[in-house]
Amino acid sequence: LSEPLAGSDVASMTTRATRDGDSYVIKGRKAWISHAGHADFYTTFARTSDDGGRGLSCFIVPGDAEGLEFGAPEKKMGLHCDTVREVIFNDVRVDADRRIGDEGQGMAIALSALDSGRLGIAAGATGLAQGALDVAAAYAKEREQFGRPIAANQGLAFLIADMEAAITSARATYLHAARLRDAGRAFSKEAAVAKLVCTDAAMQVTTDAVQVLGGAGYTQDFPVERYMREAKVAQIFEGTNQIQRLVISRHVLA
Ligand SMILES: Cc1cc2nc3c(=O)[nH]c(=O)nc-3n(C[C@H](O)[C@H](O)[C@H](O)COP(=O)(O)OP(=O)(O)OC[C@H]3O[C@@H](n4cnc5c(N)ncnc54)[C@H](O)[C@@H]3O)c2cc1C
Structure with missing residues (x-):
């Protein structure tokens, strides 16, 4: 959910999922993602239209998807069991059936x-x-x-x-x-x-x-x-x- 420039103000997120045939192409950067680099799947929210909070959709992205990259682990004051990193989507393609709910329900x-x-x-x-x-x-x-x-x-x-x-x-x-x-x-x-x-x-x-x-x-x-x-x-x-x-x-x- 979180992004470098969209923390508490979730609706201002800029990560975008663009429909392309039977799939979506996701581009953007998520911040503070717990277990990043370890998880098998990522529940990801991305913008499918420019309609503010109503323009967000939810996707399940496999951890080994092509174009998925991870930032360096954050050096935190605690919670050392939880690796927290940025998750970078470099034109990550996901099947359309990996969208949860309808477009705009994110x-x-x-x-x-x-x-x-x-x-x-x-x-x-x-x-x-x-x-x-x-x-x-x-x-x-x-x-x-x-x-x-x-x-x-x-x-x-x-x-x-x-x-x-x-x-x-x-x-x-x-x-x-x-x-x-x-x-x-x-x-x-x-x-x-x-x-x-x-x-x-x-x-x-x-x-x-x-x-x-x-x-x-x-x-x-x-x-x-x-x-x-x-x-x-x-x-x-x-x-x-x-x-x-x-x-x-x-x-x-x-
Ligand atoms: C260890 C850790 C693990 C995390 N894991 C995840 C994760 O797995 N997935 C994920 O999506 N996110 C995760 N987060 C991110 C976390 O949810 C955000 O840090 C949090 O939502 C706050 O966003 P921000 O850090 O950008 O702070 P900001 O939104 O920049 O807020 C900074 C300060 O301003 C205050 N503030 C902002 N807006 C208002 C307002 N309208 N009124 C009053 N005060 C306001 C805030 O309360 C805060 O005190 C994690 C964070 C940490 C530290």
Whole structure:
């Protein structure tokens, strides 16, 4: 979906798919593509007309298609398991039957996929926060200063309480959205709320976990510094948290 000059503003993408007989020829450049160079297939959105967001279509492109090239892996602050690279389409020819849906349905397909994807990000972020709290609580009970466990200080115990409250409320938002989805009801707004609440909670909780561990939290001897770095990206991808606010406010003000 993303391109170097079209991130949050998906509808401004310029990658183009031009119909040529029984196939399309795709030309353009995608940015930030997870698992690029490893995937067997790429779900790709490209412009089939100049009608803004209504001019996008969706294609399945085989990973070994002629003309498909990949940029250098991005040097990221975390998520090292996920190779992220540009995907360059140099006149890549794909059969017309590899188009998903009709021409012009690309935006609707993308938005629908993002709704579900946001639930996955929200759930993952909540698990990340829970992991950070587990490490922080165990450390706070064991580490002693001033002759007693640091957890015996109300100032620190209240920080742990706030972490628990943030995680519990975050979990409720994504479960609510997921239940609506399972019931076949509208869940777009709730998915955006869950993505926003859960990833902001993960950022706060993982940062606080580093604080609970003090200097040890800042080292790679404990996992919380990594959790903090992993939490950051969840506020950015699958639509930044500013874009979630855009989605939510449009629903509320419609
Ligand atoms: C590790 C990683 C993996 C990714 N994987 C994929 C992938 O597999 N496929 C894919 O398509 N993309 C992927 N992305 C891209 C990701 O979805 C984009 O980074 C994201 O949508 C934001 O786009 P951008 O980076 O161009 O930021 P921009 O859109 O340039 O935004 C920059 C800042 O401006 C803010 N902003 C922009 N517009 C508004 C507005 N209207 N109101 C308020 N604030 C605004 C944003 O919130 C952000 O803070 C990945 C990104 C990362 C970091």
